[in-house]
Amino acid sequence: MNIRFTDMPPLEPVQDGRDAQARSAAVLAADAIPVYEASVTVNYRSGGRTLVVGSAANALPWADRLAAALPVTVLLLDNQDTMPVRPYPVHVARTVAVAGWLGSFEARWQAPGRPVEQGRFDLVLDLSPSRLIPSHQRPNGYYAPGYDDDARAQAVEAMFEMVGDFEKPKYFSYKERICAHGRNGQEGCTACIDICSAQAIAGDGDKIKVNPYLCAGCGACSTVCPTGAISYAFPPAALTGKRIQAALRSYREAGGSAPVLLLHDPEHGAALLAQLGDAIPGRVIPLALQHTASTGIDVWFAAIAYGASGISVLMTGHEAPQYTAALDQQMEIAQAVLDGLGYDGPHLQLLRVDAPEELAVALRHAPRGLAPSEPAVFHLANDKRNTLDYALDHLHRHAPQRPEQVALPPGAPFGAIEVNRSACTLCMSCVGACPAGALQDGQGVPLLRFIEKNCVQCGLCATTCPENAITLTPRLSFMETRNQPVVLNETQPFHCIRCDKPFGTLQMVENMLGRLGSHPAFAGHLDRLRMCGDCRVIDMMEPRDEMRVTTLRRD
Template sequence: MNIRFLEGQAGDPLQERRNALAKTAAILAADAIAPAEPGASVSYRSGGRTLVVGSSAQALPWADHLASALPVTLLLLDNVDVGERPYPVFVARAVAVAGWLGSFEARWQAPGQPAGQGKFDLVLDLCPSPLIASHQPPHGYYAPGFEDAARRAAAAELMEMVGDFDKPKYFAYKERLCAHSRNGLAGCTACIEICSAKAISSAGDRIKVNPYLCAGCGACTTVCPSGALGYAYPSAEHTGSRIKAALRAYREAGGEDPVLLLHSEGGAPLIEAVGMDAATGVPGRVIPMALHHTASTGIDVWLSALAYGAAGITVLMTEAEAPQYAAALDTQMRIAETVLEGLGYTGPHFQLLRVSGPQELAVALQHAPRGEAPGEMATFNLAAEKRNTLDYALDHLFRHAPQPAQEVPLPKGSPFGAIAVNKQTCSLCMACVGACPSSAIMDTPNMPQLRFVEQNCVQCGLCANTCPENAITLVPRMAFGDTRKQTVVLNESQPFHCIRCNKAFGTVHMIENMLGRLSGHSAFAGNLDRLRMCGDCRVIDMMQPEGEFSVPLRRPS
């Protein structure tokens, strides 16, 4: 039971006033941080070529309306005579549309007619079901549904969508860190699964992100275990500087138990409505902080905020956001809470809200988390590299932990942990070394030795999937202190030397395994010594007359 939380519910009017004043100071401090500057941008060009799709009753009036300002093509889903029109009209039974602002492609078919196709800049979709089913539709595509007001708003926007347009390139991708795949074996697919714009796809051992479809939610960067995908605009460093400034100002103004209320644009009206209600209002210790999107922050940012002194993190989501975002954030909150519990910090520290009205939000904020935070505020700044930020936060939380633990077990699927190697079956072939995307597994140039650094492991499973001996098992956990950063030896063996030329070419254990498996093979029957030779000497031996050796054989010791 969280005694601090129950005590806080009783309330201290004087402290509540201090908290309210401290919140004002926090908001001013965060707003004083200069706005993030966009770096690279993505450009669109639209000439206004508009495709309108739907039945005659639904689509014809809007095609006529748009045709007064835009070059329109109408695709009718029913074969109705619409008379002469100043724009092309086609009848279609099956329609497919793909693309983005300025670059849509449509294909359609009708009974007894050749297939049709066309390129368009804009699409007004008035079909019963959207032709593009992604939760976050591409720019230039409008599927307003059946409400007249929504259709009017869509038509008004379409008429303005002519010209050149830019948006920030929200992500940065570092291929060398990507844990998606190796040698055709699957690893991490978290970014592909969570993208609501369907902008991410597999491209062999790497992923491909379509910047024209990317909506900038940042969910892919939140679930990426290695940091291969980073949120470029606004950057993690910029968000971190706002959080750090707000929490420092709150603390200096005498506030207690601050909670960051992270929200995106859709949550602002709900928070404003709660704040205008004198009976409830937003509690003084709850500090609203606007983000470009709530899915853009995860465990690295949250743990950093706790290291800065936050008593909790509340993330506000609305019904407009994709359901997979909430599932991902909930998973990350459970991992983060498990880590904090393992270090002895009294919780809860996290609250994920998905509300539909101000009253529901007001009640939830009265129960905002009041978890235990470190007694000393951290001084580090969020780094560009996600894993570096995590290291800073974890080190601070560990140093000030009420009950420091060397390791905390985590749920299956967590992106942190170690690996266990079965030394009886591991042949030290080093296939896992080549598969590891994060340099967590390493070999040793001078001897057969498998080494591991837990700090680098992202639990992608590529090592286990690659291992021909099935000798590797993932161990999800969070290690602390020097244990996390040390290089440890997981397996080692003596090198085996060729019995012909004395060159080291494998390990004793590997050769023993080969002898056991291939002793009955026809290619080696009666010639087992060839398994004890390096590749070059084996070929030479096979080409020589039986029984003739140019170099004396050396029996293994």
């Protein structure tokens, strides 16, 4: 796209000038919020042991330069008639594998006809044709500059400085108790694993594990997490909320109208905005984030509740592609809610631009959606679901329309479940699988209860159900019953025909009779399926050739 600034329709100069002055006040107010110091850090130690991988023509000249200050080992990927003589180890390798991070890289390689060798390194200069570590976000200490000599020179200069002790914030916090990844060996939500561009998150049984040394702090995992089990710890959501609230309040008090928050990263996005200068519309308030993938529906809903007419998120092409897909989905969900409440929109804009001309045009069409008539005063919580509760309650209370529920697209973290009563045996497997407390048993009575407000639509209940009796229904409910337990299924308990103790439900016993009636253990003894576990064992152990009298109670 090659559009000149003069090709754009003119702004209303008076209002745009007033908005620009209000924007200045908003930016000052946001910048006045102090940034928290990281309370927990991740520490690296590098002794400078460097691995260089590539062909002889590519690797050896740069290895020679690095060897002037660092201990170097080279792996050559091409054949060598005569091994080059160097004051550092040089190996020929046909296969190479590298994993790790600054101060803790592990490399394995093998030459033809030789056993596998391995080594540990602090730094890696990867000059191979295909990157050895393919993740979009590269680990600290790993340099893969490609074929450009200037980029290679910059990488080598940076490596000279990577000796010593280093630290970074621990960007995330994790609450295993409410994680929806899995229960009882059944897999549920994998959103954080799928989106992590550093490959720092992996499944670990029913929970996840996050490698803090690989985590790059993009915050995308917290954006897509439905429960808030993984959250952004640095900077925390509460700090971002204070900055947004202060900016919008100052903008409003200075006489600005229809403000749009432009969320951007502090490097590439900020550089692109700097090229625009005065071409940025006055009502657009730039707000730098640690990463543009670190905010989602909780922050956006809160910003609109505070009075924003729209949210624009600037992506410059340097982000991982899965971030764009995730933000697209988040915006679809958020806009569906706002549309359902009658707020004229659109309110959300995902910008994918890498040139100032394109950005200028896009910002002239920034969202101008309807905001609540009364700005909210709540503060963002570090607990994602609490923030959503506050924001959605405010948006519904001041909405042009106040429906009891709003239909949402699949993947939304809100919804109900439907239970097929004829199939459900009330085994309560779903209750044990639910990570959010949305499903509850009857406290000794055979009934299944559901609290819709707690449901995050992770699907663990449906996956766990042995009868396939559960279906997810994505929606957002504003009914009073959303906070209250609602009975989805109930029945009378089935009593043991021998001791009269309740041990299940009629549906469950009928299912067992249908499935196990032909099993050799029960052939000719179907009444055992109508007995509790204790009585079943007693009946099986009693001698068959002795006369006995047993009173069987039949329903």
